[in-house]
Amino acid sequence: MRQTELSEFFRVTGSSGSIKREMKRKHGHLTPKSTNKFQIKVTPKKTDSPSKMDNKRPSNLSLSQVQKKLRLDSEDSENDSINLTQPYAPMDFDLEKIYHEKHFDIEFGSVVMSMCEEVKRLKPSENKHVQQLFSAFYNTLSMPINCAYFTVEELNVLRLMMGLSDDAKILLARLLKWKESWYRVKKISGMIEVNFTSASFQELVDKGIFDCDYETDQMSVVLDLLLVDELKSICKRMKVPHTTRKPKMILELLKIDGKKKSMFAGMKAPSAALKKVIEETVGSCVRVSVQTWSLIKRLLTLLYPIQASDKSLTDVFRILNEVFYEQRVYPDLPEERFPIFRNRQCLMEYVEAKTTLIKITDAIVKKNWDLIRDLGQLAFNKLEPAFKSQTKLDVPSHVRRFDATYVWGKVVWSSVDAFKKEKVEGIATATKFLKALIANKNIIQGKIGRWYGELAMIEMSHNKDLEASVALTKKALTEERLSPVDVAEMLDRARKLVARKAGISSQSKELMKQLIKDREEEFVVVPQEVTVFGIRMDSEFTTGTKSVWRVKNEASTELMSVEMVAMKHYKTDGYNCAVHCEGKLPVTIFAALLWDEIYGISIPGAFVCPYQTAPLDLFGSQFYLNRREAIDKKFSYYEQLDVDSLSEIMYENFITYREYFSLMSNNLVEDGQDFKDIVTCLGVKAVVGITKMMAKNYSQWSAGFPDLIVWNSGKKKCRVVEVKGPGDSLSVKQKLWIKNLMELGVKTEVCLVKAN
Template identity: 25%
Template sequence: PKEFLCAALLKTIKQRTVTSFFQKNKGDSVQQRQDEFIKSVLQVTGPVVRLNPLVSELFERLHLVFFRSATHLGDSNSIKSAVLSEIGQIRFPSYTVMRSPDLFASRDAVVQYKQLVEVGYEMEVLLTSLVKETEQHMKGWEMFVEHQSEWHMLLETLRRPKSPAQKVGGIEQMSRVYWRRHFTAGWALARIAERGARFAANTKQFARERDVLESLLSQDAFRLGKRGEWHERLILLHTTHLRPKGTSVEARAQTAEALERAKRACVRALDDVHVNRISLHAISRQLRTIETKLGVSPDERIEHPRMCVEWQMPLERVVFGMRVRNIRRGPSVWDGSDGIPCSVEQLALWRYRELGYTGIHSENTLATTLFVLLFWDIVFCPLPGVLDTEYQSQPLDMGSESFYFSRRAMIEQRLAEISDGHFVQSIGDVYEKQHGVECVGVSWDLPCDQLQTIASCLGGQRLSAICRVLATEYRLKRSGFPDLCLWNAQTKHILFAEVKGPNDKLSETQRDWLDILVTSKIDVEVCHVRDGDARDTENV
């Protein structure tokens, strides 16, 4: 983004060594170096024009209202995409536009919301600074403090007793209303508070960070998908940063109290229905660690229906290859079977082909493509407020927690149809009709017959299990799917493989996907590629 680039350049010109790039007349002050830098830039760009800020502000508001995009205008491709669509360079899916004329209550609501979104954006820019740049993180904390009273007033409003008609309901009961909250000042304030907590952490104001996290967890109207992360961090504060140091009797007693608070925080998190699977695993492990430190006996440990202490991990395979050693940076490069350097995933693919598999390196695109093709009419179902312009590659709530709940009946019916074996023809029909349109999650590089073969090898029930995960947690699960998809068309056997080179480790999202696949009785394994002669013993 332009703002990030400008900030980096302005930071760089403060360094004296940069003056060697400019004219011989070197200045000693920062202002002189900045002037020299601007002159050099203008020599490249030629004359430039600065828009009237009031005009820019007007167009930014128009962009927000029309495209329903809270993305900073400099980072948005909405206008470019609309122009390309109008001149026939790209195609968007065909759907019924159901624009919500009352998304914003008034002009003042638009102005307030936009101002708060811009504050959040500025805080996000500051968060890119190194932690050691304390001044930048303190500036970000001060921005939160400036809006802290607004945040507390909002929380007080949410706590007041309300009539049934005024009550702020949860996502399951008010899924469409919940989505509309994304465009309210409350949502923007919640993001500011969330970033304020991060600035407090980066400046080691741990007690203040705890207070901000507690305030975020005290409400269930905004940013429900983040609650797991807030719980995790709050528990860590109790067990580490807010825990007394020392070995005195008093310090040990205070440590025990801090651990008890952390244990209660774990139970509270497990009771929170909005905490996702990945966070549940982390919190469950935190609870067991806390109980060990407190000396809780195994038979007295807390058992909770939502505890997920261990992942179900798949089988592991080790293969060997010759690493290209003159490549120092970036992903590892290996000597391929055809003598051409290749990635670690491509090397593993060669090994699996030697075992009789047909395979592709598809990562997340395979799962998301199958999901969207099978649920195309549901994804683009004309619900109020999610298909507001004809220039959308996805409904506005696609990455929101409300996506599933707004379409639950339709999704559950489609999952049942897939489980019953009705999916191969559907993939072909949608692929043929929609091929080439701009659609989130779909890779048209994957051939239709290949997709149908993979779906057939999976079978209805296992394919339905994968689709259910994406339907309920698309934002979280659109990444982390295994690297390779391997199948044998004759035997109908299918296998997924997550490939790891030397020193690579599984992420929590990858572990979650592996657990889901194992639980769904889908063959999957982790393939470790080791540096060595390919003739070495491999457990193949």
């Protein structure tokens, strides 16, 4: 669905009173009614209705966009559920055939099409959270290809959600943005700042959307709902220590929970007594049911399958909100969509794997090594059947990223560092994991060079098996297709092996020396160096790992970063303009030169949703090959232009497209003229050459570009500068960029900032 269609969903005309009718719906036959009834004492707020909350809107949002509730039109059919007797099953797409033929055209049945039509009758809500949730419904379920991944029963549950009362929709929308857990009913209204009646909670429970029976969950989960003072009170009543921290009190109460037998006849067991006290304290609780979470996660995965592992579902809703308010405007993308999951089961497996990847990413940030190891082992267990069957999904690499095995492989790889912290068993497990990843590289696409490098390091430094490290280094350099960065790192490993005095045979040393000799010339770079002096401030002035420097002017003294020290030097050297650009510059040049080829060419599976900053094949090896004819034609045309004509074209593209949420940076320079001057100073050969590098291997060349570009537009001269402070050295990617820029005729140098 194009971005404009999202706006169509919210574009409503008519007076504020044109739709003011309530629909009474009976959905009880679709899901079993809960036997649990709430006993909630909540006094309804007499002022504003809950449906009026969060109705603040930016000045550019018309009243007509928010004046109508999110509910189905009155002309809906009387029978809201899909006929369960209809012969229907979720689709099973032949992905290999579809992507081999590069064609997808299928007719969907009445069950799917009726769902698509019904969701298109949704209307906007005054509540922003409801609006975000049901815009996700609209954008996902209005496309038949997405509806085809759900069963009839699941589609009916989604219809139930669309038919909820206004207050129930608010409750659902808000709790879906919170973590998956139990919440105390008496606390929810305070957290949302709205008083809900028990009817709203009961409606969600009766329809199976919420759970209320928290007794079925682990006691530790329930105890975590209690405040510290409440825990102390319970500990006093149960006669256990109550002057410690919350985790310790919970541990003491869990010991009581483990005592299931009564000490005397006629007395309650300690666990039963504890349970009663907790029930009295906690009161009624609810959570979004497991089944509801499963549906919502799948729905949002279909809507936004490119969700990063460090982003939550709340981030997905935030993106939808920013799109609606036009704070994010994505490029116009090809409308053609191809299936990326074979069937419902594959979608569910992918969601499970992606959820685990999100968990392990969060655990790495929090340094929860035990959890990381547990998740890594879980992922490895999930992969073992694929290892045994050797089944590979034969689709383009950018589509294989949506196969669960690919994601499980990322989880396994992410866990290796945690296992290395356990010196014996952990090292053995890390070794096993890496060997399995390498042996099954055709099944699990991933960072093959990193796998080899890590395993070679473990064999050398932890297992003390230098010959095994030699064998891995040789195999990686002679048999595998590695990136230049991976090659350089493996050559560094070879040099370390050669430097060892014991544990390695002379034959193996000679082999490593020969490999170094054969490949090291690719990475030899001798850039020009210039040295600048300054006064380095003490550590209390530093920000993170960045050093702070003091530079004296004629009238004052300034504190600045190492890059600013270098810029000041080049300004005195005749370069009156400078930008701290790093990777933003080559990426923006690439986008400005090849915008139509990046965003205008439809490649099967490259665009899977309207919220993409780039086609997915850009991050693999097929981007250029998939567009070779169009890109080569564009390069041939640009290479014939003079620099003024080229800079004018790129200037027009830059000012036209910079406001899109895309690859192009909108804060690289202050205005388009600066970008035009940079292109002019670099020249045609350099600009086209940089773009060729990016087009053929974006993943490698999108990082490592030098820190600065300094220029003088009047003299049409520029320099590209990598700035290094004390103790800093060039990375492999930086060396490769400097080498290639020098070959393109760009004056490139390293500025060494040293302390006086």
